[in-house]
Amino acid sequence: MIRWLRPFARAVTYTRWLHLFVAVVWPAMWLFIDEAWWAPAGAAVVLGLSGLIPAMRTVEGFQARLLLLGRRDGEAPVIVTGPARTWGDRGRTVLWLETRLLLGAVVSQLTFQLPLITLDLVRAALGGRPDSGGWLPVTGHHWWYAALAPVPLLLLPAVVLAGGELITRVALRLLGPSPAERLAALEERTEQLLERNRIARELHDSIGHALTVAVVQAGAARAAGDPEFTGRALAAIEDTGRAALEDLERVLGVLREEERPVSGRPTLVDAGRLLESARASGAEVDAELSGPLETVPGPVSREGYRMLQESLTNVLRHAGSVPVRVRVAADDARLLLEVRNPLPGEIPGPGRGSGVRGSGLRGIRERAALLGGRARTGPDGPDWQVHVELPVG
Structure with a gap:
């Protein structure tokens, strides 16, 4: 009742x-x-x-x-x-x-x-x-x-x-x-989901890189026992952490203001910051940057920066302080990004895994596919490689 x-x-x-x-x-x-x-x-x-x-x-x-x-x-x-x-x-x-x-x-x-x-x-x-x-x-x-x-x-x-x-x-x-309005709503929802996915990748790359550098630097400083080296390590941790906080504030700003344009994201022109961060963490980075990187379209350049960041983060996390060869080349047709480092089995001393775990490498391949390019990740002879080709036309 x-x-x-x-x-x-x-x-x-x-x-x-x-x-x-x-x-x-x-x-x-x-x-x-x-x-x-x-x-x-x-x-x-x-x-x-x-x-x-x-x-x-x-x-x-x-x-x-x-x-x-x-x-x-x-x-x-x-x-x-x-x-x-x-x-x-x-x-x-x-x-x-x-x-x-x-x-x-x-x-x-x-x-x-x-x-x-x-x-x-x-x-x-x-x-x-x-x-x-x-x-x-x-x-x-x-x-x-x-x-x-x-x-x-x-x-x-x-x-x-x-x-x-x-x-x-x-x-x-x-x-x-109506059917047209349902389609428009579905497209808007898809755009929102893609934006959330992009933001999640941004946070994964930026914060993951900062934490990896901090952990590597802190461990190296403790093992070295040298006050001068410890000072350099703390400076590297501070610089990397500050950059990660800037990225975090920018992403949170985008989330708070839906109409706010996405600007200020780092591009390949800022790749020197990544290379110096990796060197400060003990990696021997041999970098070759060629071509007009400043003319690479914004979306390609920004995603290329994140791919390079994730690649260097994987090297530090899974291989440690090893020689790393970085090549970034741009021309009128394509952008080439390649990061190579010795496999842990080929490195004197204890290895740290093969670098195949986690979602970072999958994210690199997904980014490349969304931009109409391709990415190969995996062993290549004695090295581990990340090879990305993106169209810029």
Whole structure:
């Protein structure tokens, strides 16, 4: 019993009821002018023509969201509040207005007529004259009319619930997004997911590189026991940490301000900072930078910087202080990025793994594929290599 009464404790039940009553205000005004049959018919025609106005879809969408959806309004844009952009949207708006008018007229009339029928049944059961003007004429005087009197009142809540549920389903169908709007929303959602994925990679590369340098430098300083070396190690940790904080602040700024342009991201022109950081961590970096790196398109140059950063981070994390050969070359057609270091098995002293674990290398390959290029990572003779080719045209 409680389950059946639960809908009547929700405010949306009564706002839907109100929504249906509002639908008949326009024809009711015409009935005050003239009670002839053409009055409600004229109101319906004028109302339908108003649905061809693009802004009408906005008005009806806001009203339907407010009165029909209740708390579900914030969950998903199931009812559009924008203007009609196509004739198909206008046609659906016209159909919505006429359907709402018809269903509103039925529910509002039943709301008034059902209590009147109950009143006539009670009067007839008590020997009085039914004169309330209800739809259902009550004739005669019978005591058992008293048993039928509660039936119309019991039907009234069912009419309220059924009418509210039906008009909500119609609204979701006729005021919901069109196929073009669904496609636009899907594209926007895809862009958001791609941006989040890019930001996750940015944080992985930047913070991962900073932590790797800090761990390597701290371990080397402790093992060396030399105050001068320790000072250099702490300076390298400070510089790397400061750069990582700058990257973190920039990414958080983008997350806070959706309209903020993505700017200030490092490019291959800033590759010297990465090379010096790797050298400060003990790696013997032999770098060869050639070609007009400053003319490489922004997206390619920024992603190339991150690929180089991830490659050097993997060297420090998995191979340690080893000789590293870096080659970055650009021309009018492509950007070449190559990082090679000896495999741990070929390095004197303890190795630190093969560098094949983690998501960094997979991220390099994914970045290259998104830019229309290709990336190879893995053993190449005695070396471990990261070889990336990206188109710049």
